[in-house]
Amino acid sequence: MRSYCCMCALLIALFCQVSCLDVVIGQYGETIEIPCNKGALKPKDLYMIKWKYDNGDLLTKPKDKNVSVVASNDYKDRVSMDENSSLLLAAATLKDEKTFTCMLVGPTDISEYPVKLQIRKAPARVEIMERAAELKIGTPTQLGQCSAHDAYPAANITWYKNDKTLVDNQKGIRISSTQTVDKTTGLITTASVLHYTAEKEDTYAVFTCGTQNTSSFPVSFTITYPTEKISLHAISDVPLMEGDTLTLTCKADGNPPPTSFNFHIQGKEVKVKNSDTYTLTNITRERTGEYKCSLIDNAAMVDSMNITVNYLDMSLEPSSMVTKSAGERLALHLQVNASGTPILEAWTKDNIKLDKQPKFDKLTYADSGKYEVVVTMGTLIKKATFELIVEGVPVIQRLVKERKGNQHKVLICVAEGYPKPSVTWSVNGTSAVESPYVNGTITHKLTIVPRVNLNVSCTVSNELGESSQQINVSTYSSEPNDSTKLVVGVVVSLVLAAVIVGLAYWLYAKKSRQGSWKTGEKEDGSNEESKKLEEKIDEKLEENSQKVEV
Template sequence: MAARDTSSLLVVGLLLFFHTWGAWAIAEVNMEDRVDVRLDDTAQINCMFSTEDGLGGTIIQWFYVTRTGEKQRIYYLESGLSYPEKGTPFSDRISVNGTGATEGVVLTINKVQLKDELEFICYVKSLTDGTAEGRTKLRVFQTPATPTIVGVQKGISIQEESMSKIGTCEVTNGYPKPNITWYKDNTPMRSIPGEVNVLPSITIESTGLYSVKSELAMKVVKEDADAHFYCEVTYFAPGEETMMVETSPINITVYYPHTDIIMWVESPKGKIKEGDNVVIQCSGNGNNPYTTFSIKGGENLSADTSELVVENITRLDSGKYECFALDMESFEEISTNITVFVNYLEDVVIKPGKIMEVPQGDEREATCNALSSLPTQTAWFKNGEEVVKGHTLALKDATFDTAGTYVCVVTAEEVEGLERSGTMRVYIEGQPVILTPDITEMEESPEKTVDLNCYVQGYPYPTVTWSTSEGKILPATSETETDDGVISTASVKVTGDIIVFCNATNSLGEDSVTFNIKAITHTTPETNSPTIIPSTTVTTDSSVKLQTVSPNQLKKEGSGVIIAVIIICILLLAILGSVLYFLYKKGKICGRSGKQDLSKGKAGKDNIVVEMKSDNTEEAVLLGVNGEKQLPSDQ
């Protein structure tokens, strides 16, 4: 009895041990709460579990939860057997592999799509440890396109009663939905009733991506003309990251009325003078296209414009100019004005007049003035050179050189270009005076035409006539009046020796000059023959040599040199004759008695001879005083 009870207790103990051991060995599954992946990338979901049976004795199934909350199996894995379920959205895009550990598998999903953003379940069933499951949410992300901003093109008036559209921001094709925030300068903008309205709109594209648009409207103020508006776009990325990107800033045109206007002379800078083209402008401190401007001054008027151009302005245009600004919305008008003064310098006045006639040797004065709105300076000029500074030109002891054109220049130096000038012609009254030409005696070849010039001073302008010694009147080829007289030119053809007279007369007297023209004949030497010219050399035996000169030498020396040489030779021959006559009187060349007939006697040892040399002869020919030739044997 006791043994039976012991056996019963042992069986009960064993049953109790096995029951307790099974409770301790429950299956466990560990999975991440979520897995993030970008659109079109590959997602991997890990399922880690622990059982006593291991991977070989465990059945693993993968499920996903549909949008309606139902579980749909997509994969089955058992020792020696694995397959994806057919007919599911994942049939062709998933696979399951071991992790390399003894207890773990990985679900791989290729080309992730937006519709794959679901909850996935890993279900584990052990033969001894029971069942367990884990869940992971798959989240899909797509970076949106670069955001854009477009501002309104038209201006906005601060007098608008309702809010005006400022611009629109847009970002497209993002997932999850991006967010748009408006900024004015660095301040985020939120909707304020009656002042600011931010109106977003969301579009789900056919691809499932989000496009977001935001429109900003507000009641503008004057300060908004300088404000910068932009948008900030935030979106999500894998790993709980929030990304941000900003648009470029925009400005808006704000119209506000003028409360004050200014007016000025734009051109020319500085003082205005007659003849200038003057530009007058005005501007206001507002920015309203519905404001009209007009400028008035004397007979000048600009309508519907803030600029007035007065061409070739005169002193009559001096005075007040007024600018008007009319607001066409409120019909309020404001105005301002400036005073324009036009400086002037009148034409010069020369006294006694533009022509002054002064008797030779007398004194005269002339004055020059010009009426001006500014201080002036006066100077007198002659032939481009200043002769006196001041209003008065004094001519003392007038001569013909005093005659000429005098220019009076009056300048207002305060204004560039304000200058006037006038001329006065001065004539010096006097009888004609012919300035003696450099050459009045000349030699010219026959048939040559010679131009003769006669420069006559005097006023009234002299009458110039040309004539020859034979009474022939020559016409003047040209005649020019100068400041102090006349220049007359006549042409004469040389036919022989000729004398030409230049006669000048006026009401006060007359003058004349004579030109002597001698016709010279040039003898042309034979070719290669020397030209014999008496030598200026006196030999030691009281003989005079005649040297030969080549034609080339004659050509170089010129006719003047030849004439000089001939004159010298004649003088030497005259001296030689005088010496011979003196010796004859003294009986030095006529024997002892001194009465020897020179025509019969022969030349002695001391006879004076003239030696003739020639390049073509080898002998010297000696001439005695009686002119007879002496043979070489008589020497």
């Protein structure tokens, strides 16, 4: 039983020597720190610290003395020891993967602390090489080779499509790997080859490969596949109007896409090379119909569409210059023909918008002008114009006079006619003013100072004839309308004076007769007084009459 326990203890000790070692992982090419006794503090009474490896000693440090390098091989210039008694190993290589032992010599015993060193190195670079020129749908193709250079241990490479991992399924995806060891450094380059069977949706796919910490640049591929469908499109404003430009384009879903097509324009075949478009300019309603496009090398691959060209026609009578006489009738005839619903935008006369279509049942000079009508439908705009001239012998519409100050009179003559009438007066005057000739009407003003009562004529004339009117112009004092209040006052005064004189004469005559009866005088005396009274009355009447004339 005791021998059995001793054997178990020996096996456990041997196992710990192999598997219970401390492990330090260092990076290739760098300085690696290997701690002694996991960095625990060393006893103060140590006689010596020594670092060694399987094939010999590396360095020693006696108590109270400096470190002494005892290695004679390539470690001579690469090893040192820090203050914590850790071994410093510079420019680590794969050959440094071994067990290093720290030995502590004390007064009563010797302790050893072995440490296993492992070297790691990430790939220097990861890249996709030997890329395929293109991928053909349904055909297995070597997409590329992903290489992870100079790694240790060998890198594991993973392929990705659109950031999703690709797994070898021995069908559309096959992945194989190889490894190459550098004889000098011992570093390993791994090459992973991806064979891939593309699908149409891979047209815009992005492929990458990578290791745990390093990835390649993304790459994409041209995916080729035959045309399965073509489509015809019209590039133009909708709806299509007469006068527009129609561009047809024929698209195919193949890759690379076809470069030449046949366009069938209303039954006529047009071959277009190195382009997928065909353009028709200034199209008309006759272009309405069926259009097709097809592959030049496969007429069965075809697509078609119906195209409608909208139109708008408008006619107006009259459509040019028309001359009519005043009082006549002019009929307007507007006709619109369209493929859709037209909109009557506006009627204008001399660029001024009218509320509605004009009617000319009895033409006047004011109807003269340039008329325009606008009709629209979508982007189509149609306009029609005519110019109307209403002519006739000039007619005086109004002849009046106005007072200006105490002595001046302003004569106003308003006339209509076409061509433009000229105005003349039978008297001379000043400050003659003529208004602008608008809508066949002209106004002429003349200022005069009448010395006597006058009959003044206004005459208007043009090449078709003339007309004239008269107006009575009196001096300021005799003008009936100049002082109505004065006339009324004079008339009242005359009437009152006549009544007073008559009453006075009657009283006087009566008194005279009574006096003769009383005194017995003859009536001859009273007759003479009566005559004197009559003379005074006549003088009074004549005086009042003169006042009235003034």
